[in-house]
Amino acid sequence: MTSGSGDSRHGAALRRAVCRTDDGEKVTKVDDPEAEAAVPERLPTAPPLTERQRERRRRILQATAQLACRGGFEAVQMREVAESSQVALGTLYRYFPSKVHLLVATMHDQLERLHGTLRKSPPAGETAGERVAQTLMRAFGALQREPRLAEAMARALTFADRSVSPEVDQVSRQTTAIILDAIGGLEDATAAQLSAVRVIEHTWLSTLITWLAGRASLAQVRADIETVCRLIDLTETEPGRTAAPV
CATH class of the missing domain: 1.10.10.60 (Homeodomain-like)
Known part of the structure; x- marks a missing residue:
């Protein structure tokens, strides 16, 4: 047949x-x-784990x-x-x-552990942009020490479809939390500031993938991250601006 x-x-x-x-x-x-990332979407969130x-x-x-x-x-x-x-x-x-769900969840776990380490030794830059750049380069350095693990997690992120959205969202929220901590919390962040954080997050992940593929040097990664982090310094809270939900 x-x-x-x-x-x-x-x-x-x-x-x-x-x-x-x-x-x-x-x-x-x-x-x-090869079909792991195409599994159907799961049922609604299960009860908390024991x-x-x-x-x-x-x-x-x-x-x-x-x-x-x-x-x-x-x-x-x-x-x-x-x-x-x-x-x-x-x-x-x-x-x-699937393996994709598993590796994306592993990335969230690794970032969560890294966040705890970063909190013990906060960045010392004078501006928010400098502090974020220092923090993200430290995070990059941690992933750089285990390139095969970093490559596996990055590949999983690129393969992720809608069924992996909960895990991808966790990675995004954790990355955002790392950036906000470096800035100084931003409990009352404006929409413009949160937009800048998202652009920084996207750039950081993109530079990680590019470096893993051998298409960017460490110097290029640093230059790109330092450049994009300056966005934070351009979006200081303005009088009368409404804070946006994180």
């Missing part, structure tokens, strides 16, 4: 396998790595980071992650429906 190439691709994207969680629950997983579930999730993210550090994006295989984190494969798919 034959079919067109379009049907073959469609079939690959829909191939599924049933596996069990640690609790014996059956879940469906994607059987084709302490046991949070610990299990921490082990999963730690195992993912370790595998990515050793071999990059291709080294992160769901079965390997399950074995390394000592959870059932079905449990892993219940937490993260």
Whole structure:
């Protein structure tokens, strides 16, 4: 029996396998790595995790980071992650429906850890723009020390579709929080200031991807980040401006 190439691709994207969680629950997983980012959107947000579930999730993210550090994006295989984190494969798919979901969540976890480190030693620049640039270059340096992990997480971000929106939003919010802390909080940030923060965030991620691809030097990365961070100094709070929600 034959079919067109379009049907073959469609079939690959829909191939599924049933596996069990640690609790014996059956879940469906994607059987084709190339179709992982095309999994259907998940149901509404689940209840808060228990302490046991949070610990299990921490082990999963730690195992993912370790595998990515050793071999990059291709080294992160769901079965390997399950074995390394000592959870059932079905449990892993219940937490993260695909490798893309998993790696984007890992990026959020890495940024959250980095944020804690940065808070212990805040930047010392005279202007908000200088402080943000210093902070983002320190964050860049941390990712630079583990280039395979950084490359894996960046690739996952570029592959992410709408089904990964919650995880991508978490990465964005964490990056925004890092920038706002460097500025000085901006509890009453204006729309213009938040717009500048978004542009800075986009530029930072873009320069990271460009550097990982070997298309930019560290000096170019620094110049781009320092340039875009000056936007913050051009958007100081104006009298009468309405603060925008963060």
